[in-house]
Amino acid sequence: MSATRTPRTGRPTSRPGRAAAHRLALLESMLRVRRFEERCVELYSAARIRGFMHLYIGEEAVAAGVNEALTDEDAVVSTYREHGHALARGVPAEAIMAEMFGKVTGCSRGRGGSMHLFDVSRRFYGGNAIVGGGLPLAAGLALADRMTDRDRVTCCFFGDGAFAEGEFHETANLAALWGLPLLLVCENNLYAMGTALARHQAQTDLALRAAGYGMVAWAVDGMDVLAVEEAARRAAEGVRAGGGPHFLEMRTYRFRAHSMYDSDRYRDKTEIEQWKERDPVEGLARRLREAGELSDEARTALEDRLAAEIDAAVRAADQAPEEPIEDLLKYVTSPVKASRP
Ligand SMILES: Cc1ncc(C[n+]2csc(CCOP(=O)(O)OP(=O)(O)O)c2C)c(N)n1
Ligand SMILES: [Mg+2]
Numbered sequence: 447m448s449a450t451r452t453p454r455t456g457r458p459t460s461r462p463g464r465a466a467a468h469r470l471a472l473l474e475s476m477l478r479v480r481r482f483e484e485r486c487v488e489l490y491s492a493a494r495i496r497g498f499m500h501l502y503i504g505e506e507a508v509a510a511g512v513n514e515a516l517t518d519e520d521a522v523v524s525t526y527r528e529h530g531h532a533l534a535r536g537v538p539a540e541a542i543m544a545e546m547f548g549k550v551t552g553c554s555r556g557r558g559g560s561m562h563l564f565d566v567s568r569r570f571y572g573g574n575a576i577v578g579g580g581l582p583l584a585a586g587l588a589l590a591d592r593m594t595d596r597d598r599v600t601c602c603f604f605g606d607g608a609f610a611e612g613e614f615h616e617t618a619n620l621a622a623l624w625g626l627p628l629l630l631v632c633e634n635n636l637y638a639m640g641t642a643l644a645r646h647q648a649q650t651d652l653a654l655r656a657a658g659y660g661m662v663a664w665a666v667d668g669m670d671v672l673a674v675e676e677a678a679r680r681a682a683e684g685v686r687a688g689g690g691p692h693f694l695e696m697r698t699y700r701f702r703a704h705s706m707y708d709s710d711r712y713r714d715k716t717e718i719e720q721w722k723e724r725d726p727v728e729g730l731a732r733r734l735r736e737a738g739e740l741s742d743e744a745r746t747a748l749e750d751r752l753a754a755e756i757d758a759a760v761r762a763a764d765q766a767p768e769e770p771i772e773d774l775l776k777y778v779t780s781p782v783k784a785s786r787p
Pocket of ligand 1: 605607608
């Protein structure tokens with residue numbers, strides 16, 4: 447796989463120019479997700495995108511920062527809130543937008559939609575709609591790597607809601623017991639749909655609970671992309687060194703409702719506003735501006751470039767063909783048909 451296929455920005459070095467370029471690339475990575483999803487909202491309102499759609503807005507630092515710790519050979523498993531993980535991994539905006547439109551040029555041939563983005567060429571194994579469902583898949587990928595002596599990491603993103611699922615606890619136990627090369631990234635945005643974490647878990651310190659399984663675990667400021675990157679690099683290095691699964695609790699927040707169907711009446715508006723003050727995109731932009739690393743012109747140029755990229759993705763998705771009706775049963779296994787005499 448060529449190194450140019452993912453937008454990973456390279457290791458920061460002590461040279462100030464390189465370090466500043468790296469920070470700018472992180473800003474670009476987060477801003478791409480933000481602007482892509484804002485466009486998705488418009489397209490959804492115009493009924494050009496249909497079905498379930500969950501936005502990542504507010505949580506962009508996690509995808510952008512963690513991606514820096516991964517190589518092209520590593521694997522990524524995600525949830526239904528995965529547009530950001532897919533974009534950070536390097537799945538082209540065009541392939542994702544076509545998937546949102548249900549077109550055959552989409553990364554899942556238009557059959558998955560927003561919740562099931564998939565790109566095996568980038569080792570991006572979904573897009574999984576079942577809460578906690580990605581965890582055993584990730585453990586399986588990591589176990590396969592161990593059994594075939596491949597030196598790779600599998601990174602699994604999941605939400606705080608997964609702590610209420612047996613799949614999390616079974617995966618954590620076996621991964622720790624078998625020392626699997628897993629990077630477990632819990633996106634703790636404090637809510638599972640309309641249920642606050644403190645309303646369904648007795649112990650809300652998720653890193654502490656993960657540590658109880660015998661793995662290295664700690665909590666990270668998930669609104670600070672530089673902190674996320676540093677933690678992810680440290681954890682991935684621990685995994686690569688044979689230290690078994692590592693768990694990062696990313697303390698983050700979604701700025702939008704759970705999904706397009708959620709009226710978001712269970713959260714205090716002041717709570718939302720307080721978290722918005724810690725906006726990961728604008729927070730980094732402010733730091734770069736203050737350090738003299740981002741001029742107004744450079745910000746405008748970046749916005750223009752991203753808008754052009756997303757415009758092109760929408761245009762291509764619009765013009766792409768629908769899957770021909772005669773192909774509808776392709777890739778579908780039919781036990782009914784098989785059992786007929
Ligand atoms: C096994 C299962 N139970 C219930 C649901 C319905 N459901 C969809 S999203 C969700 C909340 C999950 O919250 P969390 O894991 O914190 O992720 P977030 O949406 O906050 O990113 C639930 C309960 C589901 N998809 N799968
Ligand atoms: Mg959550």
